[in-house]
Amino acid sequence: MNDTNQNNTVLRFMTCGSVDDGKSTLIGRLLYDTKTILTDTLSQIEKTSKKKGMSALDLSLITDGLQAEREQGITIDVAYRYFSTGTRKYIIADAPGHEQYTRNMVTAASTAQLAIILVDARKGMLTQTRRHSYLTKLVGIKHIIVAINKMDLVDYSEEEYKNICNEYKSFASAIKLEEPNVDIKFVPMSALNGDMIVDRGRSLSWYKGPTLLQILEKIDTTEKTNSSFLRFPVQFVCRPRDSSNEKLHDFRAFMGRVESGLMKINDKIKVLPSNHESSIKEIRIGDKIITEAHAEQSVTVSLNDEIDISRGDMLIHEDDTLEGSKSFTANVCWLSETNLTPNRTYLIMHTSRSSKARISSINNKININTLETEQAVELKTNDIANIKFKLAQPLVLDKYSQNRNTGSFIIVDETTFHTVGAGMIETIE
Amino acid sequence: MKGKLSHLDWLESEAIHIMREVAGQCANPVLLFSGGKDSLCLLRIAEKAFRPGRFPFPLMHIDTGHNYPEVINFRDNKTKELGERLIVASLEESMAKGTIVLKSADEPRNKYQSITLLEAIEENGFDCCIGGARRDEEKARAKERIMSFRDEFGQWDPKNQRPELWNLYNAKVHKGENIRAFPISNWTEMDVWQYIEKEKLELPSIYFAHKRDVVKRNGAIVPITEVTPAASDEEVENMMVRFRTVGDITCTAPVASNADSVEKIIIETASTLITERGETRLDDQVSEASMEQRKKEGYF
Ligand SMILES: Nc1nc2c(ncn2[C@@H]2O[C@H](COP(=O)(O)OP(=O)(O)O)[C@@H](O)[C@H]2O)c(=O)[nH]1
Numbered sequence: 001m002n003d004t005n006q007n008n009t010v011l012r013f014m015t016c017g018s019v020d021d022g023k024s025t026l027i028g029r030l031l032y033d034t035k036t037i038l039t040d041t042l043s044q045i046e047k048t049s050k051k052k053g054m055s056a057l058d059l060s061l062i063t064d065g066l067q068a069e070r071e072q073g074i075t076i077d078v079a080y081r082y083f084s085t086g087t088r089k090y091i092i093a094d095a096p097g098h099e100q101y102t103r104n105m106v107t108a109a110s111t112a113q114l115a116i117i118l119v120d121a122r123k124g125m126l127t128q129t130r131r132h133s134y135l136t137k138l139v140g141i142k143h144i145i146v147a148i149n150k151m152d153l154v155d156y157s158e159e160e161y162k163n164i165c166n167e168y169k170s171f172a173s174a175i176k177l178e179e180p181n182v183d184i185k186f187v188p189m190s191a192l193n194g195d196m197i198v199d200r201g202r203s204l205s206w207y208k209g210p211t212l213l214q215i216l217e218k219i220d221t222t223e224k225t226n227s228s229f230l231r232f233p234v235q236f237v238c239r240p241r242d243s244s245n246e247k248l249h250d251f252r253a254f255m256g257r258v259e260s261g262l263m264k265i266n267d268k269i270k271v272l273p274s275n276h277e278s279s280i281k282e283i284r285i286g287d288k289i290i291t292e293a294h295a296e297q298s299v300t301v302s303l304n305d306e307i308d309i310s311r312g313d314m315l316i317h318e319d320d321t322l323e324g325s326k327s328f329t330a331n332v333c334w335l336s337e338t339n340l341t342p343n344r345t346y347l348i349m350h351t352s353r354s355s356k357a358r359i360s361s362i363n364n365k366i367n368i369n370t371l372e373t374e375q376a377v378e379l380k381t382n383d384i385a386n387i388k389f390k391l392a393q394p395l396v397l398d399k400y401s402q403n404r405n406t407g408s409f410i411i412v413d414e415t416t417f418h419t420v421g422a423g424m425i426e427t428i429e
Numbered sequence: 430m431k432g433k434l435s436h437l438d439w440l441e442s443e444a445i446h447i448m449r450e451v452a453g454q455c456a457n458p459v460l461l462f463s464g465g466k467d468s469l470c471l472l473r474i475a476e477k478a479f480r481p482g483r484f485p486f487p488l489m490h491i492d493t494g495h496n497y498p499e500v501i502n503f504r505d506n507k508t509k510e511l512g513e514r515l516i517v518a519s520l521e522e523s524m525a526k527g528t529i530v531l532k533s534a535d536e537p538r539n540k541y542q543s544i545t546l547l548e549a550i551e552e553n554g555f556d557c558c559i560g561g562a563r564r565d566e567e568k569a570r571a572k573e574r575i576m577s578f579r580d581e582f583g584q585w586d587p588k589n590q591r592p593e594l595w596n597l598y599n600a601k602v603h604k605g606e607n608i609r610a611f612p613i614s615n616w617t618e619m620d621v622w623q624y625i626e627k628e629k630l631e632l633p634s635i636y637f638a639h640k641r642d643v644v645k646r647n648g649a650i651v652p653i654t655e656v657t658p659a660a661s662d663e664e665v666e667n668m669m670v671r672f673r674t675v676g677d678i679t680c681t682a683p684v685a686s687n688a689d690s691v692e693k694i695i696i697e698t699a700s701t702l703i704t705e706r707g708e709t710r711l712d713d714q715v716s717e718a719s720m721e722q723r724k725k726e727g728y729f
Contacts, residue, residue, distance in 0.1 A: 298443075
């Protein structure tokens with residue numbers, strides 16, 4: 001439904017599944033049953049379905065993207081889709097599930113609050129299911145829906161469903177993917193027939209729980225991970241230097257987004273890494289003056305003292321003990337086709353600040369299929385490893401487990417300027 | 430944790446953050462301004478991002494020369510009101526220089542916009558163009574990055590895009606290369622209309638229902654203007670219509686509508702059954718993959 005409500009909240013989720021588990025059909029179904037697919041798109045899908053010799057509508061065509069993929073018949077990149085209900089706006093990150101696309105999974109997971117993990121009821125849990133679950137844990141997703149699909153092909157059997165649920169639960173507890181850190185829900189469904197996604201359908205009457213969409217509608221999206229400590233990275237400094245306007249002549253303000261915590265007028269703050277102190281004089285969004293700003297708000301802040309602040313500085317509360325640091329370890333997903341070269345210098349981009357970095361050591365690499373760690377000397381595309389870094393300039397870091405916004409960074413190749421790695425901070429020295 | 434942001438506040442905040450990243454990372458950015466509703470949202474976001482300062486970039490219009498006069502007037506008044514600098518890069522100049530050669534005088538000009546855009550980028554040394562494209566507009570855009578990399582020839586290579594994670598954006602380029610930044614990537618058409626209502630944004634009058642001479646051609650409503658005359662056997666009707674996008678006259682079609690206010694447009698949009706591009710951009714229907722082709726060639 002294309003709702004006109006102005007006060008929806010946003011929920012970002014990703015979908016994971018192995019090839020042919022029905023991911024595209026599920027997304028197509030969500031969009032179709034919430035009336036997000038419009039007539040002209042639909043008529044195109046009808047045409048293509050017929051061309052392919054199919055009798056029913058192939059809903060998976062809705063999420064079908066680029067020409068290159070169409071030719072290869074596979075999804076190779078993360079695509080974003082949207083739908084909206086009376087209470088929420090949904091942003092779906094649709095990532096392909098092949099083994100060689102760990103990086104796409106990590107990319108999609110980085111902005112997701114929830115993951116739908118698809119399991120084919122006939123096949124039960126596969127290596128891919130384990131891998132995807134592990135990756136959602138690594139990237140800090142707190143809500144998982146295990147969607148057991150193609151129930152129509154196992155005669156909508158409650159027993160089959162329960163077996164898969166149990167198998168998943170024991171795997172989840174083995175990798176410490178459990179309450180209270182992660183909330184896991186299960187739902188049986190048929191994406192093809194539309195059972196238990198938006199509508200309940202008739203074939204799963206033994207299942208008394210909520211439909212997939214009802215689960216999505218009810219999930220509490222307040223980010224539990226992000227600490228309540230104020231983190232305000234300065235993105236841009238505003239100095240109008242307008243000599244014709246007395247008020248603006250000496251005006252200086254600092255622009256950025258509150259990454260976590262709460263900032264109020266008169267709060268005592270300090271600026272990292274310089275450690276200069278002051279207090280908040282005014283907070284505004286455009287020309288609207290507000291008394292406090294909370295996480296995810298982009299605001300303009302002025303201070304009571306004239307201190308030197310530039311892009312890349314971080315405002316935190318005065319009594320916070322956080323400091324800049326030049327050495328840390330992180331779990332890194334290597335994104336580039338070119339291997340990591342351990343003795344090269346890379347650029348790390350973190351909040352609005354960057355620094356040159358060197359690799360002190362590669363501590364270990366995770367075998368994404370066995371979930372065991374192994375020794376590593378190099379890193380290639382899709383590898384995930386624990387790496388120790390040394391920085392040229394101090395960065396103001398948090399652990400990823402405590403703050404997804406200030407605990408994450410990207411690695412940029414200084415020659416090509418490509419984004420070659422994504423990191424999640426584990427320990428800070 | 431304090432209250433959750435409503436979706437419009439969240440989208441606005443994300444867009445402000447993206448614009449400030451452009452301003453913080455790029456040496457010489459520009460904001461592409463067409464007078465259309467999406468770029469008007471961008472202007473409001475820029476005000477929220479940078480006032481009381483000036484915008485850290487000029488505005489630029491890629492002018493096909495086939496415009497509705499209402500839109501051009503609106504564009505000029507809006508820039509004056511904001512007190513910002515407007516650059517007009519004109520297709521007709523590229524035609525005079527010989528860099529654009531039309532196959533016939535009445536050929537739709539939308540597809541040539543990329544040539545003039547690339548010339549203007551080179552001439553002004555822009556390293557980033559901020560645009561109002563949205564991922565929900567068309568299939569090929571669903572995978573577009575928020576900061577999208579273009580090579581020296583302005584080309585978009587769908588297989589060679591930089592991964593984009595969290596809200597960390599990499600806008601680094603070498604000389605001659607370019608970033609297209611899309612702050613409202615995550616907005617849908619409905620979000621745009623709701624934002625226009627919430628912010629009480631003014632729009633060019635052609636967005637609202639008005640009487641206009643049109644003919645019906647291949648199922649589309651085609652407006653009759655100097656550059657798009659009716660064929661001798663066509664019957665001209667005077668109909669209540671509104672435009673859902675503004676652009677080159679020869680390839681932008683209106684829809685039949687009585688919605689003469691933002692509120693009514695929202696209601697109509699909520700119940701509408703046809704996507705924006707399918708309905709109103711005559712040129713995108715030609716081939717299923719035509720947008721992807723144009724993006725590869727340097728279109729926004
Ligand atoms: N019987 C049945 N088939 C399904 C169901 N969901 C998807 N499929 C079929 O499984 C095949 C793969 O689905 P698709 O959505 O393309 O999978 P993806 O590779 O995960 O995106 C297609 O032929 C679908 O029609 C389901 O619930 N039941």
